[in-house]
Amino acid sequence: MAKLAFLGLGVMGFPMAGHLAAKGHQVVVWNRTAAKAEAWVAKHGGRPAATAREAAEGADFVMACVGNDDDLRQVCLGPDGAFAGMAKGAIFVDHTTVSAAVTRELHGIAAGQGIGFVDAPVSGGQAGAENGVLSIMCGGSDTDYAAAEPVMAAFARVCRLLGESGAGQLAKMMNQICIAGLMQGLSEAMAFGQKAGLDGEKVVEVISQGAAGSWQMANRHKTMLADQFDFGFAVDWMRKDLAICLATADEIGARLPVTALVDQFYKDVQLMGGGRNDTSSLIRRLK
Incomplete structure (x- = not known):
């Protein structure tokens, strides 16, 4: 078992640090x-730091999950x-x-x-953090990753080294680009079905088993149809992430026309x- 510090106890960091404590690691936390x-500390033990x-x-x-570049x-x-x-x-290990x-x-x-550094942003949302089933995209050296991977396993469904420093963050950008497009498509489909007078849940039961199926469809269609959005990954944070994607695209010469459009919808x-x-609240624009 390792001696760990966890910095940042928001909706993601709080349960992630809890999984580390549950695995028997010695955890000191700061927020x-x-x-x-x-x-x-009252819930999981360990010790707080000033x-x-x-x-x-x-x-x-030392593991961190904070807000943005300046926070980090x-x-x-x-x-x-x-x-x-x-x-x-x-x-x-930076999970921001x-x-x-x-x-x-x-x-x-x-x-x-003389300090190692692994960028390790996560995907899976609050539910993934609470259930210990996050997808972790990593960048850094083989040696640093090999040392950190068994620790991250406490809250990972899958964890992979994708390249040198920064590769994890670039992969997370790809993740957010996918989500933006998928969520807009799902919003349009759900709103279309409602206008057409169809039972959205019955339709999703069918189309989710075919080529249109996605995590977003399976996990968000019911709350979208019910106009419930007071949970999950906030639009404010999504726009922060998409700003990073768009700025990076400009730097490397990539084109993100759909992502730029969906960012304006957000x-x-x-x-x-x-x-x-x-983020599923995109459908609000269409109702």
């Missing part, structure tokens, strides 16, 4: 809002950042969805201090007051 760290640096001291692995820099760098408390040979640019920047800083949902709604 910007201390009350969340205290609540986690700073990211304190959490990282003595840890074999803040928890890694500076006198109270995790890197300041990590010993040579320790490995930082951020840009490949900040990943490579922090990987370089970590390497200069902006419409935000303007309707649905920024905290699940």
Whole structure:
């Protein structure tokens, strides 16, 4: 069993850290809002820390799941950042969805201090985190990944090394690009069926078993038909992720016309007051 630090106890990080504790790892947690760290310790044991640096001291692995590029820099760098408390040979595992640019920047800083760094964004949402069945896309060295993979197995359905530093984040961008297009198509189909007077659930029972089937269809069609969106992965976070995708596309010369369009549709949902709604709330625009 390893000595671990977990930084960031939001809807994803809280259950992910809980799975690590359940596997018998020694876990120290830190969260910007201390009350969340205290609540986690009350439920899972372990110990809270006052700073990211304190959490990282003595840890074999420091794992993070925070908000964005700036949040990640803040928890890694500076006198109270995790890197300041990590010993040579320790490995930082970042589960945040951020840009490949900040990943490579922090990987370089970590390497200069003798610290390993694996970018390991996840897919599967809150339910996947709670049930320990996330898909994890990783970038980094073979050695660092091989050391970290058995630890990540505590909450993974599948975990793969896809290339050098930043590869995990690029793969996560592909994931979000797929979701954006799929969700718009599903929204249009569900709204079309309602306008046509069909029973959406009965139709999905049939078409979900054919070529149109998807995770989004299986897991979101009922709540979409019921106009329920107060759960899941928020539109605000999806737009943050899509902004990363679109910026990266500009950098590498890729074309994302559908993704750019769906991003604007999500902006419409935000303007309707649905920024905290699940991404399936795209259908609201069509009703």
